[in-house]
Amino acid sequence: MQTQRVVLNVAPRKYNFLMELLGNFKFVQIEENDGDSREQIIANLKGAAKDLKLIKAGTIETRPLKDFLDEL
Helix, strand or coil, X not given: CCCCCCCCCCCHXXXXXXXXXXXXXXXXXXXXXXXXXXXXXXXXXXXXXXXXXXXXXXXXXXXXXXXHHHHC
């Protein structure tokens, strides 16, 4: 059976009500995903900036985009 994915933005005060309501339907699968925290996003961006500096300095070896895409 093919399924469809729905993403909903819900007011915090209505979240519990909606989750309880949807949980009563056997055909609904609920996947809660809070995503990365603000701290995790900032850490990821800092890591990416550090990697970029190392690439520009030539201390990290890179490969052409075409080679990377060919591996996919």
